[in-house]
Amino acid sequence: AQSVTQPDIHITVSEGASLELRCNYSYGATPYLFWYVQSPGQGLQLLLKYFSGDTLVQGIKGFEAEFKISQSSFNLRKPSVHWSDAAEYFCAVASSGGYQKVTFGTGTKLQVIP
Amino acid sequence: DTGVSQNPRHKITKRGQNVTFRCDPISEHNRLYWYRQTLGQGPEFLTYFQNEAQLEKSRLLSDRFSAERPKGSFSTLEIQRTEQGDSAMYLCASSLGLDGELFFGEGSRLTVL
Numbered sequence: 042a043q044s045v046t047q048p049d050i051h052i053t054v055s056e057g058a059s060l061e062l063r064c065n066y067s068y069g070a071t072p073y074l075f076w077y078v079q080s081p082g083q084g085l086q087l088l089l090k091y092f093s094g095d096t097l098v099q100g101i102k103g104f105e106a107e108f109k110i111s112q113s114s115f116n117l118r119k120p121s122v123h124w125s126d127a128a129e130y131f132c133a134v135a136s137s138g139g140y141q142k143v144t145f146g147t148g149t150k151l152q153v154i155p
Numbered sequence: 156d157t158g159v160s161q162n163p164r165h166k167i168t169k170r171g172q173n174v175t176f177r178c179d180p181i182s183e184h185n186r187l188y189w190y191r192q193t194l195g196q197g198p199e200f201l202t203y204f205q206n207e208a209q210l211e212k213s214r215l216l217s218d219r220f221s222a223e224r225p226k227g228s229f230s231t232l233e234i235q236r237t238e239q240g241d242s243a244m245y246l247c248a249s250s251l252g253l254d255g256e257l258f259f260g261e262g263s264r265l266t267v268l
Contacts, residue, residue, distance in 0.1 A: 144200065
């Protein structure tokens, strides 16, 4: 069964600092991978997705993620964090066959300090 | 494109009552998902529809939970004889095609007293 691990429950960074959120997945083949963001009182919004091809994926709001098959990882990065980036971030995996059931990690809550 | 719509946004009920949530997906999306999210957790898969067919139901779902998607359009999630442990945010999402990208509604929060 597919699964996702986000080892960091809570991360605090200073505004303007770089950010990396970790995600490890378990799946028997090359999966589809996603990062979603959830701001307080808001629905989940897709930041970026990986299906195939270039392993460095660009998303919205200046985020990027790199798929590393050797490490079963899909870490999310941003070079300079803005206060508005404070939110909860979820990594998700879907099978590349069948109906693509999407399984989410437990999330990482990002706090941005001045 | 009006997005995924969920109603009601918040429901407070007493233990033992039945509740029903409705989800209206993006109109051309043939796939519809229900997830449940509790505080500090990621969304947990509950069930999935392709058109009107319910293709998978999580073992998390007891017999008190039932979902329908008549005519492959909107969907309802009913919880019978609610328990305090059912208190959560119930999320609906829809998608189109094979790329797995989900579009989420803002959720329906259930509080069972």
